[in-house]
Each structure stands twice: as structure tokens, then as C-alpha cells.
Amino acid sequence: MENRVYYYARVSTKEQNLDRQIAAFVAMGAEEREIITDKESGKSLDRPGYQALKNVILRKGGHPGGQISRPPEPKQIRYTK
Numbered sequence: 001m002e003n004r005v006y007y008y009a010r011v012s013t014k015e016q017n018l019d020r021q022i023a024a025f026v027a028m029g030a031e032e033r034e035i036i037t038d039k040e041s042g043k044s045l046d047r048p049g050y051q052a053l054k055n056v057i058l059r060k061g062g063h064p065g066g067q068i069s070r071p072p073e074p075k076q077i078r079y080t081k
Contacts (some may be wrong), residue, residue: 005030006053010038 007030009021018037024037038049065072 005034006056007037008037008049008053009034010040010042010047010049012039012041014039 007025007028009018009025011021016039018033018039022035022037026032036049036053038047040047040049
């Protein structure tokens with residue numbers, strides 16, 4: 001079973017800053033290539049970073065057959081196959 005963790009940082013407006021979320025993910029052991037970001041409203045899933053994350057999971061044979069969960073850490077997405 002492969003365990004892969006992706007980190008998703010999002011702020012609602014272009015004026016807001018992603019730095020604190022990214023720093024928290026790095027402190028948790030994230031590598032920069034595992035962090036996907038968006039500066040878009042959360043009202044729609046039509047966000048470039050979110051769509052990229054979804055495509056990575058699907059391209060790697062994910063969902064169905066795998067499980068996407070949200071651990072207690074903020075906006076961390078764990079994919080288990």
C-alpha cells in the first residue's frame with residue numbers, strides 16, 4: 001500500500017498571504033513539491049491548484065480504490081491506495 005501526502009494551502013483573496021500555511025506544512029515535513037496552493041474563493045472547486053491536486057491523484061490511479069481523508073492538520077490531504 002502506497003501512502004502519499006499532499007498539502008493544500010488556500011487563501012480567499014489575492015491580497016492574503018499563503019506564507020503561514022506553507023511554513024506550517026514545511027514544519028510538518030512537507031517538501032515544496034508536495035504543497036499545492038490557490039488564491040481563490042472557496043465557494044467553487046474550479047480552482048487551479050485544487051484541480052491540479054485532483055488530477056495528480058487520479059493520474060496516479062487514485063480514487064476509486066484509494067481513500068482521500070483530511071487529518072486534523074489544516075488542509076492536509078492524505079491519499080492511501
